[in-house]
Amino acid sequence: MKFSKTPGPRNLITDVTGLLVGNAQDTDLKSGVTVLICNQHTMTASCGVLGGAPGTRETDLLQPEKSVSRIDAIVLSGGSAYGLDACSGVTAGLHKMGRGYTIGSTSVPIVPGAILFDLLNGGHKNWNINPYSKLGRQALKTASTHFELGSMGAGAGALTATLKGGLGSASLVLDEAMTVGALAAVNSVGTVTTPGERHFWAAPFEIGDEFGGLGPDPRTELGYNFTTKKVHSENERCNTTIAVVATDASMSKAQAKHVATVAHAGIARAILPSHMPSDGDIVFCVSTHPSQASASNDSLHAIVHGTTLCLSRAIARAIYCAQPHPTDLLPTWNIQNPKKFKHP
């Protein structure tokens, strides 16, 4: 298995041929929506759910034995179960654009999605009309190969155990014909940095200084006596990392299921602890290739490992890029004065 360590030109999931990402967020609400579409084709897709407390929509049809073979978009949203309405907004927007699975004289966009819990992050929450459908439509309108990381989209109000969370992305060019990438909204029970330090768990996999370049923590015996999120003592269920991994190589839906499931290794290496009973950790996998021909064994090995590395890097970049907000409950990683930096 040969590998480069070269990110694509944007170091974003949109380096994968055809992918566009749109974000919309409400800074008062401290929540938002991220949507991923392919500019030309529908996508082959599946998903793997390993967290104990998932919130999802249209994930049954992603199972390999189900008939639906291609999807139109994937939505990542804040807002807990309310955020699932973001899929409705994206579905309506795609319909207006003439996208969707054609059946007779009508068409139905297929829009799986997953949410994270950001309701208790200090944002304004007294809405009368569920805002997520509108945020979904807005996110779709901004879909582009360029998008910002950090406190954007589904990561706008995200928190980890010790630091502000966010939206992250990364890519890797495996060879001329194959790029992989990852997109993650990080709101985990666990930490993304080592205890009392700013070293990312994902540091061994960092390319250049894409998330600060501090390198790995040299200590051992890490991971014991650690901190998990307890923003509100009565409610620790404010969690979940939701992610997409992608490639422009051809793969079958069953292969996408394998990649989505095992790409959770990228979460495991970047967040400690990961996959807690109160995380709803889910990874979607998409292929933008127009055919659904199976990947070769060699390609599949490379895609599995490449997407997994991208996901770890995307998670670290989410936290690295987060921007402070006056009502934040936790500090951002990239504060002005590192000497002031204190977290448990």
Next chain:
Amino acid sequence: MKFSKTPGPRNLITDVTGLLVGNAQDTDLKSGVTVLICNQHTMTASCGVLGGAPGTRETDLLQPEKSVSRIDAIVLSGGSAYGLDACSGVTAGLHKMGRGYTIGSTSVPIVPGAILFDLLNGGHKNWNINPYSKLGRQALKTASTHFELGSMGAGAGALTATLKGGLGSASLVLDEAMTVGALAAVNSVGTVTTPGERHFWAAPFEIGDEFGGLGPDPRTELGYNFTTKKVHSENERCNTTIAVVATDASMSKAQAKHVATVAHAGIARAILPSHMPSDGDIVFCVSTHPSQASASNDSLHAIVHGTTLCLSRAIARAIYCAQPHPTDLLPTWNIQNPKKFKHP
């Protein structure tokens, strides 16, 4: 969530109340069997399969919706599909001991198991009678709270990408009432040490010098241009990490399923790449507690994280303890002269 960083007195899975482990191996065959039983009770158990190429027996009954609530033993074996016969030997041995699920005047031991592929490791392989049933019976006879690590049992003929594999174990005392542990036979596609170095991927989690004390590799950009196992160029499918995680705390079968599934994070953090399409990576989770009462939310969080840490450490210890054999295709980690140490 509070945590100690204290292993149990043996730093083995048998620090979990009631557990016994037995090994049997054939040094010519370069293969063997490991069996885990509880000295008094049956066990609550489930499993999670994340690898692409599993070899298993009696794993359907471990799914939470299936009726069988307790099991008698778990078998880890070399021998690829032939090794599944080890379960037959253990089943026969348990029957002789009067163990098993009683139905009228008979009883049936419930013995799930999983195998790894060690057929092309240089061992003698021209047997006429499948040897694994006998190895299973022998392993059961040796079951004890004390057992050796390294080239023992199911790890006897194991190989990783660059170093000899083996059988490993580790434990962690979470509090007076709760110990967790892990047992792993490591035969992975991927590496357990960083490229060209002896630093274990699992080093951040090492307690004391339980696997050499070298600490983490200080480099970044690791994981690219790496080596995967290619013992025989025509056949890379010589793989799989099979493991058990355990606790003496009470848990439901559904909770055991969650723990087994997400404890794969322990594989992800100790092996790179992990969960390849040609790995059959599987983790069993057992509770030795006589009741099947659900664990509290706090306990479950601690068990998930604790077992995951133990599994990473058990994987590193497997390779650290492996012993050389004249027909080995790969070096052991712990060679006499580190200057001679060379691997890709």
